[in-house]
Amino acid sequence: MTAFVSLSGVTKTFRGRAGDVTALSDVDLTVTAGEFVTLIGPSGCGKSTLLRVVADLTAPTAGTVTVNGKTARQARLDQDYGIAFQQAGLMDWRTVVRNVELPLELRGWDRRRRRERALELLELVGLPDFAGARPAELSGGMQQRVAIARALATGPKLLLMDEPFGALDEMTRERLQAELARIARESGATVVFVTHSIPEAVYLSDRVVVMSPRPGRVAAVVAVALGERTDDTREAPEFFAKVTEVREALRGRAPVERR
Amino acid sequence: MTGRAARIGIPVVFGVLFLVAWQAIVVGNDIKPYLLPKPTAIWAQITANIDDILKTARVTGTNALAGLVAGAVLGILAALVASRFRVVDSLLVPLAAAVNAMPIIALAPIFNTMFSTTSAVPRRLVVTLVVFFPLFVNALRGLRQVEPIHRELLDSYAAGGWTFARTVRIPGALPFVFTGLRLAASLSVIAAVVAEYFGGLQNGLGTRITSAASNTAYPRAWAYVAAACALGLLFYLVATALERIATPWRTTR
Amino acid sequence: MTGVAAEPAAVTVVEGGPPPVHRGRSALGRAGWFVASVLVVCVLWEAYKVVGSPDGGSLFGARVLPRADDASMPHVWEVLRRFGRPESAATDSSSVAVAVLEAVWFTFRVAMAGLVLGVLVGIGLGMLMDRFALAERGLLPYVVLSQTVPLVALAPLVVGWGGRVHIGSMTWRPWMSVAVIAAYLAFFPVAVGVLRGLRSPSAHSVELMRSFSASWWQTFRRLRLPASVPYLIPALRLAAASAVVGAIVAEISTGIRGGIGRLVIEYSREATSDPAKVWTAFLGAALLGLVVAGLVALLDAGLARYRPAS
Numbered sequence: 109m110t111a112f113v114s115l116s117g118v119t120k121t122f123r124g125r126a127g128d129v130t131a132l133s134d135v136d137l138t139v140t141a142g143e144f145v146t147l148i149g150p151s152g153c154g155k156s157t158l159l160r161v162v163a164d165l166t167a168p169t170a171g172t173v174t175v176n177g178k179t180a181r182q183a184r185l186d187q188d189y190g191i192a193f194q195q196a197g198l199m200d201w202r203t204v205v206r207n208v209e210l211p212l213e214l215r216g217w218d219r220r221r222r223r224e225r226a227l228e229l230l231e232l233v234g235l236p237d238f239a240g241a242r243p244a245e246l247s248g249g250m251q252q253r254v255a256i257a258r259a260l261a262t263g264p265k266l267l268l269m270d271e272p273f274g275a276l277d278e279m280t281r282e283r284l285q286a287e288l289a290r291i292a293r294e295s296g297a298t299v300v301f302v303t304h305s306i307p308e309a310v311y312l313s314d315r316v317v318v319m320s321p322r323p324g325r326v327a328a329v330v331a332v333a334l335g336e337r338t339d340d341t342r343e344a345p346e347f348f349a350k351v352t353e354v355r356e357a358l359r360g361r362a363p364v365e366r367r
Numbered sequence: 368m369t370g371r372a373a374r375i376g377i378p379v380v381f382g383v384l385f386l387v388a389w390q391a392i393v394v395g396n397d398i399k400p401y402l403l404p405k406p407t408a409i410w411a412q413i414t415a416n417i418d419d420i421l422k423t424a425r426v427t428g429t430n431a432l433a434g435l436v437a438g439a440v441l442g443i444l445a446a447l448v449a450s451r452f453r454v455v456d457s458l459l460v461p462l463a464a465a466v467n468a469m470p471i472i473a474l475a476p477i478f479n480t481m482f483s484t485t486s487a488v489p490r491r492l493v494v495t496l497v498v499f500f501p502l503f504v505n506a507l508r509g510l511r512q513v514e515p516i517h518r519e520l521l522d523s524y525a526a527g528g529w530t531f532a533r534t535v536r537i538p539g540a541l542p543f544v545f546t547g548l549r550l551a552a553s554l555s556v557i558a559a560v561v562a563e564y565f566g567g568l569q570n571g572l573g574t575r576i577t578s579a580a581s582n583t584a585y586p587r588a589w590a591y592v593a594a595a596c597a598l599g600l601l602f603y604l605v606a607t608a609l610e611r612i613a614t615p616w617r618t619t620r
Numbered sequence: 621m622t623g624v625a626a627e628p629a630a631v632t633v634v635e636g637g638p639p640p641v642h643r644g645r646s647a648l649g650r651a652g653w654f655v656a657s658v659l660v661v662c663v664l665w666e667a668y669k670v671v672g673s674p675d676g677g678s679l680f681g682a683r684v685l686p687r688a689d690d691a692s693m694p695h696v697w698e699v700l701r702r703f704g705r706p707e708s709a710a711t712d713s714s715s716v717a718v719a720v721l722e723a724v725w726f727t728f729r730v731a732m733a734g735l736v737l738g739v740l741v742g743i744g745l746g747m748l749m750d751r752f753a754l755a756e757r758g759l760l761p762y763v764v765l766s767q768t769v770p771l772v773a774l775a776p777l778v779v780g781w782g783g784r785v786h787i788g789s790m791t792w793r794p795w796m797s798v799a800v801i802a803a804y805l806a807f808f809p810v811a812v813g814v815l816r817g818l819r820s821p822s823a824h825s826v827e828l829m830r831s832f833s834a835s836w837w838q839t840f841r842r843l844r845l846p847a848s849v850p851y852l853i854p855a856l857r858l859a860a861a862s863a864v865v866g867a868i869v870a871e872i873s874t875g876i877r878g879g880i881g882r883l884v885i886e887y888s889r890e891a892t893s894d895p896a897k898v899w900t901a902f903l904g905a906a907l908l909g910l911v912v913a914g915l916v917a918l919l920d921a922g923l924a925r926y927r928p929a930s
Contacts, residue, residue: 165519184525191523197516200616201538210534214524242616373757381758401777461654462661468857468913469906470865473881476888477898481686481693553767560773564873565885573773577873580776592773600765 111174112266112298113139113162118171120157131157132168133323141265144292144299146313148306148354154324155302156270162300163191163268176265187215189266190259194274196251198243204254205230205239211261229257232291249280256284260291267292267299273308282342285311289337306358310350311337318357328357404586412590419575420594427571428598430487431559434494435602438555439548441495442502449503450510450536459503467500472558475565490562490571497558498551502544509543510536542617545610552606556599572598662696669693694896699903702896716897720883720904727879728908730795731867734802735860735912742807742859746814750844756815767808775801775873798870798879805866806859813855817848849926856919860912868905880905 120132131154139145147155160166161173164180175183183189190211198207205226212222230236233253243251252272259267273281289312292299303309309316313332320327332350334341341347386406392398393405400408413420449456471493478489517535526534563573572595579588610617672688686692694702703717745763749756778797821843829839871881884905887898 163523165522184523187525189523191520193516193519195516197514197520199517199535199538201541201614202616211524214526214530214534244616377754377757378761381762457653458657458660461650462657465654465910465913468861468864469909470868470881472865473868473884473902473905476884477891477902478686480691480888480891480895480898561869564776564869566888576773577776585777588777592777595773 110141111138112141112143112176113137113300114174115158115162116172118158118161118168118173120154120161120166121169130323132161133325135171135324135326137317137326139298139300141298142296144289144301144312144314145317146301146303146309146315147317147319148303148309149319149324149327149358150304150321152324153319153321155319157324158319159268159270159300159302163189183266187211187262188264189268190262190264191268192252192255192259192270192272194271196243196248196255198251198254198258200243202243203239204235204241204243204246207243207254208257208261211258215262225261226257229260230254232260233257233287249276249284252276252284253287256288256291260295263295265297267297267301269299269301271302271304273305274303281305281308286337286339288312293336306351306354307342307347310334310347310354311341316350316354318354328360330354330357400585401583404589408586409589409593412587413593416587416590420572420591423570423572423575423591424594424598426487427556427559427563427573427595428601430490430562430571431494431555431598431602433487434491434559435498435551435555437491438495438498439502439551442499442547443506443544445499445503446506446510449507456507460507463500463503466496467504471496472561472565475562475567479565479567485568487568489567490559493562494555494558497554501550501554502547505543505547505550506540509540512543513539542614545606545614549603549606549610552602553599556595556602560595665693665696669695691892691895694899698896699899702894702900716900720880720900723878723880723883723901724904724908724911727864727867727871727881727905728911730798730871730879731802731863731908731912733795734799734867735806735863737799738803738806738859738863739810739856741803742810742855743814745807745811746818749811749815750818760815763808763811775870778870778874794874794876797874798867798876801870802863802866805862809855809858809862810852813851814848817851817855818844820851821847846926849923853916853920853923857913857916860916861909864905864909864912880908 115135115137118132118135118137119130122129122131135154135158137145137158147158149155157166161168162175162180164173164184173180176186176188178186178188198204199210202210205223208226208229209222212225217225227236227239230239233256235250235253235257238246238250238254243254246254252275256272259269273284276284285308292312299312301309301312310332316330316332317326318328318330319325330350330353334344334346334350389403390406393403445455445459449459474496475489475493478492482488482492513536517539518531521531521535560571560573560576563571564577568574569578572591575591576588576595579585579591668686669688672685672693674687674689690698703720704715707714707716707719745759749759749763778801818840825843825847826839829843834842867879868881868884871879872885876882880901884898884901887894887901891898
């Protein structure tokens with residue numbers, strides 16, 4: 109098993125008006141190729157910051173980040189990852205299919221090839237009939253699917269997802285989780301996923317990284333081996349056992365009551 | 368009545384009632400034309416002077432259009448420069464706010480001396496100035512507002528300055544630019560008509576209104592006012608149509 | 621003539637939505653930059669006088685660049701100096717500065733009368749449209765329409781009222797015509813701003829008030845009115861600037877004396893022999909606009925607690 113993402117001694121300090129805030133303190137983490145890793149923790153534990161450090165959208169104050177054997181910056185320049193955020197962030201002025209095409213367009217794919225690829229991806233996320241629609245005509249869940257299709261467009265070996273289902277209702281959420289699990293398995297991509305939902309983390313992940321706040325650091329790592337995910341997975345006793353384990357890890361290191 | 372029928376029908380009913388009431392009040396109370404002429408009298412003047420109305424409307428319309436185009440181009444260019452260079456932004460924004468509070472129209476007689484009273488340039492320049500600021504302010508606001516998520520997304524694509532401008536900044540600014548243009552279209556006609564009150568060539572709608580008023584030919588003056596209104600409406604409708612064509616995603620809601 | 625608005629909600633012509641986010645810069649800093657920008661304009665003016673041709677620049681037979689001679693473009697310092705010198709050759713003539721300030725004061729009062737009238741009408745109309753859907757559907761298109769057409773062109777016609785109209789024992793005075801035109805230009809932004817502002821509270825807030833079984837008036841007083849302040853201030857800013865433009869245009873077309881608009885016209889007739897003089901009148905008009913805008917800014921500062929924190 110080779111490491112696809114590795115962080116060592118990563119520290120991130122923000123300068124604020126009321127003094128410096130340490131968002132991440134000496135974080136070490138290794139994600140192997142093809143693994144699905146979830147970062148979970150209360151608000152302010154630095155999980156989103158950690159994801160942004162991997163994406164090179166923000167630079168760490170100290171420590172090293174390696175992605176696909178290169179620096180995080182080089183990995184970004186080489187487009188080694190696809191990213192999705194809590195908001196879909198679609199561009200109102202582009203149709204759905206052209207939103208998915210955007211990263212391909214920027215990579216210089218020709219018109220016919222990128223249209224073909226984008227339609228393929230819309231098929232994958234279950235929206236083949238909405239290619240010509242405007243984002244404003246879509247529901248929140250549909251918009252998020254488009255954003256996922258966009259993240260997958262270049263066929264990246266690494267997927268970074270920052271609470272992509274955070275704003276959705278529970279039913280839509282579970283359906284998209286199942287789809288994401290399938291897509292991740294079929295594509296063999298490495299995934300780093302940020303959430304604050306314990307069942308979501310357990311359902312999706314091979315490993316759940318539990319973080320604690322002030323300063324943000326890794327409090328525990330829970331390995332999950334539930335095999336292929338189906339709807340039955342959510343009702344299996346092993347699933348609940350893992351949910352409990354993650355919950356206790358969250359409680360033990362960072363009491364929820366204190367927030 | 369529902370939907371479209373109500374949206375058009377109710378204002379039409381109000382408008383017809385308004386005209387009928389106007390006519391009835393003027394006739395019933397024997398109101399003199401200097402105060403308010405009858406709608407029928409105004410209509411008679413419109414049909415009687417239709418050739419001259421069209422000719423003068425063309426002159427005023429050309430002035431408004433020339434100033435509108437010049438002011439819009441300059442305003443958008445200035446906004447592009449200001450969004451790029453901090454110094455220009457710092458200098459132009461407070462100036463724009465101040466100039467916007469000033470009666471620019473009062474420059475019309477001054478421009479007449481700076482250029483010449485026998486040219487349309489002073490009037491067009493007034494329109495240009497009047498149009499410049501709404502376009503500048505709106506375009507700049509549009510260029511500045513970029514959703515943080517779009518910036519992060521394009522950063523994750525390692526996309527640079529021009530790509531960012533082309534895919535995010537400019538399309539995002541378009542609705543603002545067209546809002547400014549829609550406003551400016553109405554302003555341009557108003558400014559072009561009013562600028563004629565300050566002297567200069569005697570060939571536009573504004574000069575016809577003043578000369579009719581000073582000859583106490585009130586229904587005729589109202590006829591030219593009605594023509595100016597129609598011209599303003601035309602500009603507004605064309606700008607609205609352009610807005611719909613250029614920003615189709617805004618009309619799908 | 622002063623509609624600077626950013627409002628991609630694309631329904632009306634007036635500035636809408638919560639006010640623009642001011643960037644973190646102090647009022648003092650902005651004033652400093654404003655002074656700097658005025659200096660830049662003056663320097664460009666003088667620079668053009670150095671490089672420009674005294675006969676201007678022509679393109680296809682039309683002069684598109686102004687004449688750069690002293691008669692067309694007086695030096696900046698000539699204009700400033702002109703303020704201190706007498707208005708005319710008559711022995712008892714006061715200085716231009718005094719004449720301009722007196723004219724500004726005259727127009728200021730008329731514009732304020734128009735503004736107050738316009739704001740009252742605007743608020744009434746806005747509340748009417750908020751309360752009655754039929755009024756909104758029937759009137760709003762015309763209210764919007766009235767701003768797209770140059771109805772200010774009516775100014776020369778309203779003049780005819782002077783001295784001929786009697787309302788009870790009051791005779792219609794010419795300055796009232798001017799105020800009416802100023803009011804006409806001012807009412808619209810207020811009407812639309814009031815309508816949008818009164819509608820701005822979310823459905824949640826309205827339902828909350830209903831759960832308290834609050835009356836229409838209580839809901840208006842405690843919810844809708846405070847919520848409309850952020851919409852009213854930009855509307856008022858537009859209305860104030862429009863009232864100034866309306867007053868000046870009306871003065872010119874009515875020919876009434878004493879105001880700054882009239883002074884611009886009078887001084888422009890002397891422009892060939894005394895080019896700096898007309899600029900003093902224009903600077904007076906500009907000052908008037910700034911003073912009125914400043915008053916709105918003061919009001920804005922006074923109502924700051926109703927604004928959403930940025």
